[in-house]
Amino acid sequence: MRDRLKIMPLLASLAALGIIATTIIGLPSTAPGLSAQMNANAETIGIKNVVTAVLLDFRGYDTLLEISVLMLATVAVLSLRVPPSESRRRLTGESGLLLGSLTRLLAPFMIVIAGFLVWVGSSGPGGAFQAGAVLGAGGILLALAGYDRPAWVRQSLIRVALTIGLLAFIAIALLPILNGGTLLEYPDSARKTLLLLLEGLLTLSIGASLASLFLASASRGQDGGGR
Amino acid sequence: MSTYLIYSLGGAVIFAIGLYALLARRHLVHKVIGANLMGSGTFLVLIGLGNRAPGGTPDPVPQAMVLTGIVVTVALTALGLAITKRYFSATGLDDLDTDPREGDHP
Numbered sequence: 001m002r003d004r005l006k007i008m009p010l011l012a013s014l015a016a017l018g019i020i021a022t023t024i025i026g027l028p029s030t031a032p033g034l035s036a037q038m039n040a041n042a043e044t045i046g047i048k049n050v051v052t053a054v055l056l057d058f059r060g061y062d063t064l065l066e067i068s069v070l071m072l073a074t075v076a077v078l079s080l081r082v083p084p085s086e087s088r089r090r091l092t093g094e095s096g097l098l099l100g101s102l103t104r105l106l107a108p109f110m111i112v113i114a115g116f117l118v119w120v121g122s123s124g125p126g127g128a129f130q131a132g133a134v135l136g137a138g139g140i141l142l143a144l145a146g147y148d149r150p151a152w153v154r155q156s157l158i159r160v161a162l163t164i165g166l167l168a169f170i171a172i173a174l175l176p177i178l179n180g181g182t183l184l185e186y187p188d189s190a191r192k193t194l195l196l197l198l199e200g201l202l203t204l205s206i207g208a209s210l211a212s213l214f215l216a217s218a219s220r221g222q223d224g225g226g227r
Numbered sequence: 228m229s230t231y232l233i234y235s236l237g238g239a240v241i242f243a244i245g246l247y248a249l250l251a252r253r254h255l256v257h258k259v260i261g262a263n264l265m266g267s268g269t270f271l272v273l274i275g276l277g278n279r280a281p282g283g284t285p286d287p288v289p290q291a292m293v294l295t296g297i298v299v300t301v302a303l304t305a306l307g308l309a310i311t312k313r314y315f316s317a318t319g320l321d322d323l324d325t326d327p328r329e330g331d332h333p
Contacts (some may be wrong), residue, residue, distance in 0.1 A: 027276065
């Protein structure tokens with residue numbers, strides 16, 4: 001089935017391209033940006049990786065809203081999923097010996113790598129989102145290889161993992177208000193500990209969210225595939 | 228032509244391709260992919276424009292914004308696909324142009 005070129009959408013996207021391109025070309029070719037301020041302040045807060053400092057400290061609002069968006073999307077996807085009675089089939093038919101044993105071997109390493117990424121995020125490339133992505137990918141890989149979650153991981157535990165990052169972030173953001181500060185104003189003495197704790201909890205939540213987003217909609221429906 | 232222009236203009240082209248897919252394609256999965264492409268184009272524009280600092284060190288703020296944006300795009304894509312899948316399982320249709328109350332669909 002070949003779609004014919006549609007004139008109106010084509011004109012609309014060409015117009016958008018034209019507007020964006022002329023804006024980009026019209027910008028000055030050098031702009032100092034905020035690098036200088038960021039580098040100067042990153043030293044004082046004790047986080048050497050500037051991107052991590054921007055994410056969690058200088059622009060903490062962005063990250064707070066981002067984790068809220070991720071959680072809202074997860075809640076929406078989980079409530080949209082086809083009831084288990086209809087879609088209760090295994091994700092994969094034959095997972096095979098190699099995939100199964102390789103995943104078994106890799107899963108512990110992925111957890112260690114996620115922990116390492118959180119730790120290294122304060123001084124080098126890394127951080128909660130990269131670590132969460134590794135955790136989420138590990139969960140997806142395990143599910144694809146046909147491993148069910150162990151019995152002690154109940155549905156309620158997964159929900160705790162999903163929400164704990166956002167709740168901890170809100171708590172840490174609100175805490176300074178009680179002491180007469182402003183929202184998201186971290187106390188200097190405990191800043192690094194707080195941020196590391198926050199990163200760890202965020203990693204857990206992001207990993208759980210990403211895995212749930214995939215697994216909730218990946219179960220095979222009644223119709224098998226498209227048409 | 229400087230490097231930042233190549234990346235930014237490339238991002239603009241990707242954005243336009245995504246917008247065309249979102250507007251012109253009927254299949255809902257194609258529309259979701261189009262929206263995703265628009266996001267990727269925006270990221271490329273942001274990263275490109277952040278690389279205009281003198282001295283060669285890129286501005287960290289656009290990078291952090293893109294990192295935030297990637298996660299939001301993942302959420303958007305997953306939600307779009309979940310809604311598409313639910314719509315398909317409820318009506319048997321994969322586009323919004325056909326009225327599910329007409330025709331011979333279950």
